[in-house]
Amino acid sequence: MSKDVKFVIKRRANPQSAPYIEEFLIPYFPKMNVVAALMEIQKNPVNTKGERTTPVAWDCNCLEEVCGACTMVINGQARQACSALVDQLTQPIYLAPLTKFPLVQDLVVDRKVMFDNLRKVKAWIEIDGTHDMGPGPRVSPKVQEQAYALSKCMTCGCCMEACPNVNSKSKFIGPAPIAQVDLMNSHPTGALQRERRLEALMNEGGIADCGNAQNCIKACPKEIPLTRSIARLNRATTFFGIKGWLNK
Amino acid sequence: MSGKVIVIGGGLAGLMSVIKLAERGQKVDLVSLVPCKRSHSVCAQGGINAAVNTKGEGDSTWEHFDDTIYGGDFLANQTPVKNMIEAAPSIINLMDRMGVQFNRTPEGFLDVRRLGGAKYSRTVFAGATTGQQLIYALDEQVRRYEDEGLVTRYEEWELLSIVRDEEGCCRGAVVQDMKSLEIQVFPADAVILATGGPGMIYVRSTNSTINTGFAAATAYMQGATYANGEFVQIHPSAIPGRDKLRLMSESIRGDGGRVWVYKDGKPWYFLEEWYPAYGNMVPRDIATRAIFKVCVDMKLGVDGENKVYLDITHLDPHEIDRKLAGVVDIYEKFIGDDPRKVPMETFPAVHYSMGGLWVDFNQMTNIPGLFAAGECEYQYHGANRLGGNSLVAAIYAGTVVGPKAFEYSNGLKQHYTDLPLALFERAKEREVAKQKALFAMQGQENPYKLHQELGEWMVNNVTVVRNNNQLLTTDQKIQELMERYKNIGVGNGAAWGNQILPFTRRLWGMLSLARVITLGAYHRNESRGAHYKPDYPERDDENWLKTTKAEWTANGPNFSYEPVDTSFIKPRKRRYDVAKEVTV
Numbered sequence: 001m002s003k004d005v006k007f008v009i010k011r012r013a014n015p016q017s018a019p020y021i022e023e024f025l026i027p028y029f030p031k032m033n034v035v036a037a038l039m040e041i042q043k044n045p046v047n048t049k050g051e052r053t054t055p056v057a058w059d060c061n062c063l064e065e066v067c068g069a070c071t072m073v074i075n076g077q078a079r080q081a082c083s084a085l086v087d088q089l090t091q092p093i094y095l096a097p098l099t100k101f102p103l104v105q106d107l108v109v110d111r112k113v114m115f116d117n118l119r120k121v122k123a124w125i126e127i128d129g130t131h132d133m134g135p136g137p138r139v140s141p142k143v144q145e146q147a148y149a150l151s152k153c154m155t156c157g158c159c160m161e162a163c164p165n166v167n168s169k170s171k172f173i174g175p176a177p178i179a180q181v182d183l184m185n186s187h188p189t190g191a192l193q194r195e196r197r198l199e200a201l202m203n204e205g206g207i208a209d210c211g212n213a214q215n216c217i218k219a220c221p222k223e224i225p226l227t228r229s230i231a232r233l234n235r236a237t238t239f240f241g242i243k244g245w246l247n248k
Numbered sequence: 249m250s251g252k253v254i255v256i257g258g259g260l261a262g263l264m265s266v267i268k269l270a271e272r273g274q275k276v277d278l279v280s281l282v283p284c285k286r287s288h289s290v291c292a293q294g295g296i297n298a299a300v301n302t303k304g305e306g307d308s309t310w311e312h313f314d315d316t317i318y319g320g321d322f323l324a325n326q327t328p329v330k331n332m333i334e335a336a337p338s339i340i341n342l343m344d345r346m347g348v349q350f351n352r353t354p355e356g357f358l359d360v361r362r363l364g365g366a367k368y369s370r371t372v373f374a375g376a377t378t379g380q381q382l383i384y385a386l387d388e389q390v391r392r393y394e395d396e397g398l399v400t401r402y403e404e405w406e407l408l409s410i411v412r413d414e415e416g417c418c419r420g421a422v423v424q425d426m427k428s429l430e431i432q433v434f435p436a437d438a439v440i441l442a443t444g445g446p447g448m449i450y451v452r453s454t455n456s457t458i459n460t461g462f463a464a465a466t467a468y469m470q471g472a473t474y475a476n477g478e479f480v481q482i483h484p485s486a487i488p489g490r491d492k493l494r495l496m497s498e499s500i501r502g503d504g505g506r507v508w509v510y511k512d513g514k515p516w517y518f519l520e521e522w523y524p525a526y527g528n529m530v531p532r533d534i535a536t537r538a539i540f541k542v543c544v545d546m547k548l549g550v551d552g553e554n555k556v557y558l559d560i561t562h563l564d565p566h567e568i569d570r571k572l573a574g575v576v577d578i579y580e581k582f583i584g585d586d587p588r589k590v591p592m593e594t595f596p597a598v599h600y601s602m603g604g605l606w607v608d609f610n611q612m613t614n615i616p617g618l619f620a621a622g623e624c625e626y627q628y629h630g631a632n633r634l635g636g637n638s639l640v641a642a643i644y645a646g647t648v649v650g651p652k653a654f655e656y657s658n659g660l661k662q663h664y665t666d667l668p669l670a671l672f673e674r675a676k677e678r679e680v681a682k683q684k685a686l687f688a689m690q691g692q693e694n695p696y697k698l699h700q701e702l703g704e705w706m707v708n709n710v711t712v713v714r715n716n717n718q719l720l721t722t723d724q725k726i727q728e729l730m731e732r733y734k735n736i737g738v739g740n741g742a743a744w745g746n747q748i749l750p751f752t753r754r755l756w757g758m759l760s761l762a763r764v765i766t767l768g769a770y771h772r773n774e775s776r777g778a779h780y781k782p783d784y785p786e787r788d789d790e791n792w793l794k795t796t797k798a799e800w801t802a803n804g805p806n807f808s809y810e811p812v813d814t815s816f817i818k819p820r821k822r823r824y825d826v827a828k829e830v831t832v
Contacts, residue, residue, distance in 0.1 A: 014744045029490060031582065036491040042696045042748075045739075054741040055696075055748065061456045063492040064578050066380050067286040082491070083581050104427055105745030112403070115283060119395055124388035125347040130271060130647070136344035138356030145570070148349040148374065151381055155285050187347045 003028045006048070006092035007037060009056055011106045022056075023048040023092070034081035034095065035060055035070060056095075058107035065221060068156030072097060072107045078161035080221060081107075100160045100167065114155045117173040121200045123180040125190045137188040150183040150229065152222045159226060162219035164211060171205030175216035175226040178207055182229035185236070198233070198240045207233055251437040251657040252277065252664070254421050256407045256463055258284030260379070260639060261622025262442030263386035264646025265653070270393035272654050277434055279402045279423050281443075281458050284387045288444050288456040289642065292379025293497035293575050294363055295371035296343075296643075297636035298336035302357050307368035309334050314831050316637060317817050319365040319531050320602070320630020321777035321787060323476065323795070325813035328609050328627050332644040339643050340372050346385040350374050351571065361571065362502045363635035365531035367828070371636040376497050376574035379639060386643075406750060407463045408682075410439055410470055410618060411675040418617035419664050420672060422679045426750065429743040431683065433676040435664040437657030438617045440649050441467060442642075445601040445623035449758045449765065450711075451703025453598035454486055454495040464605050464624045465757030468764070472613045474798045474805075475626040476603035477761065478768035481633055481778050482711050484535035485558050486597035487583055493597035494582060496558060497575045498635040500592075501528040503567070505560045507535070508591075509548045515557075518542055526824045533632040533778045534824055536596040540712045543595075550593050559591040598711060600638060602629040602778065603765070606797055611649035612656070619653050621645035626795070631777020686749050691735030695752045698729055698736065702755075702762060710766050714781050719770040726762050727804075733759065764798045764805045771807055772796065789819055 004025040012019040025048050026037045038058055045055040060070035063082040070081040073096040075089055086093065101109035139147075159175040160166045166174045181197045184190035201207045207230065216226045253269055255262050258280030269276045280287065299312040313333040317326060344350060344358065350372050351359040360369040374381035393399045404426045411420040411433065420435040446461020447453035468474045484507075485500070486493040501507070507528055508515045519538055520527040530538070539556050543549030550556060560568060560576075565588045568576060579587050605613050605620040607627055612619050621642070628641040657663075705725050709718040733756060738748045774788035775781050794809035817831055 013742065031489060033489070033491065033582075036489070039491055039696070043694055043700070054739055057745050057747050061282055061286050061458055062288065062291050063457065063489070064291065064494045065581065066290045066377060066574075067282075067456065069282060069286045085582070108745060110427070111283070115285070115391075115403075118388075119391050122392075122395070124392045125345070125385075126392070127342075127345050127389070130267060130342055132338045132341065133345065135341045135358070136347075139352050140356050141352045141354060141359075144349055144352045148381075151349045151374075151384060152377065154290070154380070155283070184347070189345065190347060 005032065005037065005086055008092045008094045009106070010096040011056065012103060014105060015103050022053060028086065032086040034074060034084040034086070034093065035063055037086065038081070056107065057105045066154060068154030071156040071158060073099070073161070078158040078219060080156065083221070098157055098161050101157065111155065111157050114157060114160065114176060117177040118180060120173065121177045121181050122193070122197050123177060123184055125184060125187060126193050127189070139188070143186070147183055147186055150179050150224055153179060153224055154222065156221065158219040158221055159216035162215035164213050164215065165209050170209060172209035173205050175210070175230060178233055179224055179226050179229040182232055195240065198237050201233060202237050202241065207237055251660070252435070253438045253440065253653050253657055254279060254434055254436045255440045255442060256421060257442035257444065257622065257624070258403070259287035259289040259442060259444055259622060260383055260386060260642035261646045261649070262440070263383065263390050264643050265440050265442060265621055265650040266399055267386065267389050267393065268647055268650025269654055270398040272651070273398070274654050276399050277402060277436070278390065278399055279405045279407060279421070281404065281406050281426070283403045284390070285384060287383060288459055289383040290380040291454070291456060291495065292639050293376045293495060294499035294502065295361060295373030295378045295636050296340065296382065296639035297363070297370050297634070298340045298372060298640060299333070299368070299370050300337050300340060300358060300360060300372065302353065302360055303369050305368050307370050309336070311368060312336065312370060314817060314828070315366050316634055317630065318822055318828060319634040320632050321822050322630065322789070322793065322814065322819040323479070323776060323812060324628060324630030326816045327813050330816060332628055332641060335644055335647070336640045339640060339647070343382055343385060343643070346389060348374060348381050348385045361499055362529060363498050364501065364529050364535065365634045366529070371499070371502065373499065373571070376499055376572050382639060382643070407443070407466065408679045409466050409675065410615070411435070411672060412470065412615065413667060413671055416471070416615065418615050419667060420675070422675050424750070427745060429683070429746055429749065431676060431679050433672045435667070435672050437660055437664055438619060438653040440619040440621060440653050441605065441624055442620070442622045442646065443624045445604070446758065446761050447598055447601065449702065449762050450598040450706045451700055452493050452707060454483055454493055455598070460754040460758050461624070461761050462754040462757040465761045467605060467613065467615070467618060469760060469800050471800065472615050472618060473606035474603065474761070474764050475606035476768070476796050477764040477798055478772055478796060479602035479631050479778050480598060480711070480765060481532055481600040481602060482536045482596045483532055483599035484539055484596050485594035487579060487592070487594055489582060494578055495597070495599065496579065496592060496594050498532070500558060500560060500572060500575065503571050504563050505558055507539070508557050508559060509542055509550060511548055523824045525827045530824045531632055531634060536712055537780060539596055555593045555595045557591040558594045560587055561589060561591055596712065598707065600633055602626065602631065602633055610652040611645055612652065617656065619649045621649040631779060683749070686738060686752055689736050689738050689752070691737045693732050693736045695736050695738070695748060695755050698732060699755055699758070702726065702729055702759065706762060710769055712780065714769050714779065715783065716770055716781070719766055723763060723766045723770065726759055726766065730759050760800070767805055768796050768798060768807065787822070793819060
């Protein structure tokens with residue numbers, strides 16, 4: 001049986017222009033996902049009124065939910081379009097861009113701020129150099145499993161979208177970079193520089209801006225224990241702050 | 249050190265070369281089509297090979313080297329491969345020091361698994377998302393140099409063409425901001441391409457959507473030689489999707505997964521029967537041809553389709569979660585079944601290009617000052633790549649190309665700053681004019697539909713089994729598509745955020761490289777590694793132990809051949825039904 005799937009898409013030619021809604025009917029096929037539907041629009045950019053239009057712009061790359069590129073708001077929820085299967089979605093399917101980032105066009109936004117935030121919190125291990133120094137520190141499988149859970153963050157922006165404290169009036173860096181500080185600080189070499197990262201987290205827009213809404217952990221497609229990291233670093237920054245104050 | 253080096257591509261090879269350059273105090277512009285963390289390297293699942301011998305199996309770098317050369321059916325130049333294999337353990341150590349969350353043994357050492365074409369466990373892994381973990385670590389290191397002011401990132405920028413001076417040397421790159429479509433020229437002393445493979449030529453493949461091979465294609469169209477284009481790896485296990493064929497890692501077999509179909513009402517483990525020495529751990533070309541034979545010739549595929557079972561239901565679910573969660577999640581998410589309980593259904597898919605830009609042992613193309621590293625070059629895998637070798641090749645090539653580009657640019661008598669500005673202005677104007685011409689294309693053809701047609705022809709005729717008749721017809725089809733290309737309509741969208749225009753430009757690159765692949769296959773009348781012709785079923789070292797070199801001309805690729813470096817291991821017959829002979 002052939003049936004059509006209706007997509008209601010919030011579009012915008014550029015950040016200055018007014019947004020509008022355009023609807024498309026895409027013939028259903030088994031295992032259809034949102035990305036495949038958008039690809040069909042590229043091949044035949046005609047809306048439900050039968051008007052020829054410009055194809056809908058969106059970001060995507062790996063199409064298997066490891067790159068984070070195709071994040072958008074699907075039926076009100078921020079998630080990856082590649083793993084959003086039509087069979088599991090209520091129809092019509094509403095697509096809109098993420099709202100916490102500057103819009104580029106249609107469903108494309110600019111998430112540069114997330115990468116800038118990783119820089120702000122110094123989310124890297126300070127190695128002496130790439131010359132051969134033998135193996136790194138030994139790590140127990142249990143510690144590795146915990147760290148691995150944090151290291152799967154693909155900077156997709158779902159946690160930022162879900163967080164009420166990330167908004168145009170706040171400078172909050174959001175949950176993702178805080179979890180990366182937790183990851184770096186838990187590494188034996190990374191721990192040698194932990195104070196620098198804690199200091200960064202205590203700056204404006206840092207961890208103190210977390211309102212503990214706990215939306216982030218529910219929004220994360222990789223089930224990263226974001227709230228656990230935030231709690232841990234809340235304690236760490238508090239102790240670090242007291243210690244700094246006592247040593248004044 | 250006033251010079252500048254541009255690195256195009258922010259995957260493993262590109263990021264490693266940036267680190268090596270920045271470490272030397274070299275200023276680098278890093279141009280990447282996507283934010284580096286979203287590069288296709290994230291899709292690598294199974295792991296990275298190095299003879300670390302942490303299981304006490306007696307593995308050695310020589311064994312790894314021999315497996316790689318043998319697995320590549322002797323087409324790879326042996327000197328660079330040997331250097332890579334010998335560096336592999338130190339690369340693992342380096343990545344470990346950078347904080348990559350590799351799986352561990354109970355004692356805290358690096359755990360290793362087995363992948364195809366090897367008798368030893370030498371694949372270090374981080375769950376089933378090893379590529380993602382490696383690239384994150386390199387991206388973090390580059391961010392550190394960015395913080396120090398040595399690296400400037402241009403993410404979501406694309407290479408349009410390189411700048412060549414009067415002597416033909418590469419002197420920079422013409423690049424484009426993908427948001428505004430603004431074109432700029434970046435002068436430099438050397439340019440490194442680390443731009444990945446061209447899998448999108450086949451449309452449906454395990455590759456990411458950015459893998460159009462455009463950067464390599466544009467270099468090829470500007471005079472860079474393209475080598476061994478006809479060697480395209482078809483991975484034995486992927487799951488279908490109209491938008492993508494999603495990879496099901498070889499590590500599934502490495503960790504105990506078995507491949508079977510029903511025969512006479514009973515499970516038939518055909519790989520184990522046909523290849524008793526390696527069983528499910530045969531290399532990819534062998535496994536893929538066996539699956540093809542079972543499904544197409546014997547018509548024994550699951551439900552009569554080109555599918556086989558990939559079965560892990562007998563494995564310990566906790567071990568599956570510890571080692572294979574990343575890939576099992578993908579299967580569950582996209583297919584809906586739990587592989588712990590129901591055998592997966594998988595089939596072969598276009599996966600990796602062994603061919604790419606020709607480079608010398610210093611990773612420099614035939615164009616002085618233009619370097620290449622990673623899947624966009626041809627150097628490390630011969631006629632078939634072993635699982636786990638792509639990650640080591642990409643990172644290793646980065647460690648070579650960074651210092652070599654540094655040496656090159658510092659050894660130049662004339663720096664880009666000494667050259668007339670007009671050279672760079674002209675290069676930019678050429679691209680501006682081309683873009684204007686693209687905008688003016690208002691014909692009837694849809695570029696995405698043309699792309700789809702190209703992919704269908706390539707998948708049907710230039711993959712597992714190749715026949716000269718079909719190859720020639722395919723080349724004619726590609727030429728027909730190139731004719732129809734002129735009648736593309738790009739619509740009247742503005743420049744801002746426009747995605748059709750860059751796609752249309754990339755499509756021309758894909759069509760050009762498709763001819764290199766197809767005609768390269770047509771000319772090579774033998775079977776070697778991933779290249780199999782039933783009319784010429786044997787490897788023919790006398791005539792074809794040669795690297796294919798394609799040069800661009802207006803009338804299509806011009807082919808020449810050069811001998812392969814076999815200075816360490818004498819070519820011998822490659823087979824996996826019995827154990828490999830010892831060569832030491």
